[in-house]
Amino acid sequence: MLTGTGIHFQYPGTSTQVFRDMHFQLSSPGFHALFGPSGVGKTTLAKIICGDMGGYSGAIQTDGIDRILFTYNLERLPGWSSVGDHLQWNTPPDRRNLLDTLIETFGLRRCLQSRFARLSLGQQNRTNLARYLLQDFDLLIMDESLANVDEVTKETIILKMKSLFPQRSFLYISHSVAEVAKFCREIIVLRSHRKDPQVISLQGLDYEEGQALNRESYERTMLEMVNAF
Amino acid sequence: MLSRRIYQFFLIYLLGLSALMVFKYGLNLSDYVIPGPGEIVKTGRMYSGQYFAAVLDTMVVAILGHFLSIVLATIVGVIGRLNLWIGSFIRVAAFNIQAYPIVAVAPIIFILLGDGLSSRLLIAAMICYFPLLLSIIGILTEPVTEIEHFFESTRRMNWRLQTRIRAFENIQKLITVVVGSATLAMVGTIVAEFIAADAGIGYSIRIALFQSDLAKILIALFFIGLCTSLYLVCLEWIGRIFQRRWE
Numbered sequence: 110m111l112t113g114t115g116i117h118f119q120y121p122g123t124s125t126q127v128f129r130d131m132h133f134q135l136s137s138p139g140f141h142a143l144f145g146p147s148g149v150g151k152t153t154l155a156k157i158i159c160g161d162m163g164g165y166s167g168a169i170q171t172d173g174i175d176r177i178l179f180t181y182n183l184e185r186l187p188g189w190s191s192v193g194d195h196l197q198w199n200t201p202p203d204r205r206n207l208l209d210t211l212i213e214t215f216g217l218r219r220c221l222q223s224r225f226a227r228l229s230l231g232q233q234n235r236t237n238l239a240r241y242l243l244q245d246f247d248l249l250i251m252d253e254s255l256a257n258v259d260e261v262t263k264e265t266i267i268l269k270m271k272s273l274f275p276q277r278s279f280l281y282i283s284h285s286v287a288e289v290a291k292f293c294r295e296i297i298v299l300r301s302h303r304k305d306p307q308v309i310s311l312q313g314l315d316y317e318e319g320q321a322l323n324r325e326s327y328e329r330t331m332l333e334m335v336n337a338f
Numbered sequence: 339m340l341s342r343r344i345y346q347f348f349l350i351y352l353l354g355l356s357a358l359m360v361f362k363y364g365l366n367l368s369d370y371v372i373p374g375p376g377e378i379v380k381t382g383r384m385y386s387g388q389y390f391a392a393v394l395d396t397m398v399v400a401i402l403g404h405f406l407s408i409v410l411a412t413i414v415g416v417i418g419r420l421n422l423w424i425g426s427f428i429r430v431a432a433f434n435i436q437a438y439p440i441v442a443v444a445p446i447i448f449i450l451l452g453d454g455l456s457s458r459l460l461i462a463a464m465i466c467y468f469p470l471l472l473s474i475i476g477i478l479t480e481p482v483t484e485i486e487h488f489f490e491s492t493r494r495m496n497w498r499l500q501t502r503i504r505a506f507e508n509i510q511k512l513i514t515v516v517v518g519s520a521t522l523a524m525v526g527t528i529v530a531e532f533i534a535a536d537a538g539i540g541y542s543i544r545i546a547l548f549q550s551d552l553a554k555i556l557i558a559l560f561f562i563g564l565c566t567s568l569y570l571v572c573l574e575w576i577g578r579i580f581q582r583r584w585e
Binding site: 159161178179180181183184185186187188189199237240241244245 | 488506
């Protein structure tokens with residue numbers, strides 16, 4: 110579905126390599142994660158995957174993925190209209206029902222009359238993610254898109270996303286070991302370019318609503334993730 | 339209640355006048371060089387009406403020239419923000435032309451258009467146009483990535499939306515630039531009148547200069563300062579209304 114082969118990248122004007130002969134693969138649609146310590150190149154890799162960044166060598170190959178969107182947690186909505194007006198304006202006419210569902214699930218009903226700048230950081234991130242989910246995409250890369258959102262709401266949102274979009278792909282970038290291990294199917298652990306291999310792939314629990322959580326597997330996955338650093 | 343700008347103008351004018359009096363009495367200069375307070379008040383009584391009308395004449399030309407340059411700079415700025423050859427051409431041309439003192443071109447304009455309204459208007463517009471254009475191009479070429487990213491990646495971005503986003507995000511800067519350029523428009527008009535026009539306060543100052551009558555010039559400066567401050571206050575007020583409505 111998504112494969113990266115022999116990726117080399119370093120920022121122009123610097124001598125530090127970000128990626129050195131890096132390989133990764135996501136094999137099927139679902140809720141996946143890109144995990145790793147700060148500064149290791151997660152956002153850079155996300156931008157390379159979605160085509161926002163060039164200047165790398167190697168190949169990114171996709172199969173069954175035509176439309177890749179990338180969203181990050183510092184994005185803002187224009188300030189001249191309310192959040193509700195903006196969401197309406199950016200929702201295709203055939204997705205009004207989906208918009209209503211997302212407003213309920215994301216707890217945005219009380220924010221609709223407000224300007225984006227007046228919202229809390231968590232509300233801003235939820236609003237931003239909701240508008241992306243209303244668009245056409247095959248793969249949505251979410252860079253810290255649920256930062257500043259409380260754990261309960263975060264869980265509700267992720268589980269709803271998984272049930273609403275079972276055939277789409279998500280690449281979730283987060284620093285939370287617990288949530289990545291619990292909700293994600295395939296976990297790409299990105300390590301320093303000095304380590305070989307630079308990427309380790311792990312299986313997450315891919316937890317779905319109503320499913321029983323296997324505590325032992327959960328703890329083992331978290332331990333594997335931490336050890337992979 | 340008078341705006342802070344008007345108070346500031348009165349304060350600066352009085353300080354300037356006081357400095358002149360200190361010079362006059364400190365160096366024991368004659369009334370012919372620097373007139374005394376009585377002479378200034380007398381001239382004020384005699385010429386206030388005439389000079390106020392002349393300043394209003396100048397203000398009308400300055401406001402028209404200012405408006406013209408805002409409209410032109412906005413249109414050219416929107417084109418100049420493009421990454422196409424036309425955008426690059428406009429940016430390079432604007433940077434180069436603004437480096438040339440427009441006042442030096444003024445005599446050519448008077449030769450070609452005569453000393454009527456059109457020459458004064460053109461010079462006023464030209465003097466405030468290039469600084470305005472450069473600021474507008476600067477604002478409109480600066481991406482607001484955290485807002486534009488969504489529209490770029492969902493292919494909704496068009497030139498109107500991009501201009502709207504960048505203008506909205508920099509509305510305070512734009513208002514400051516427009517208010518700042520108003521003074522330039524006034525300067526441009528007075529300079530034009532001073533060079534060759536047949537009306538306006540610049541023309542009156544030229545006559546007073548030939549008569550070596552500093553009292554008249556001080557009265558003219560008072561009305562120029564007062565009217566310019568009032569114009570700036572009006573522009574700031576309009577800017578605030580515009581900003582409040584847009585937000």
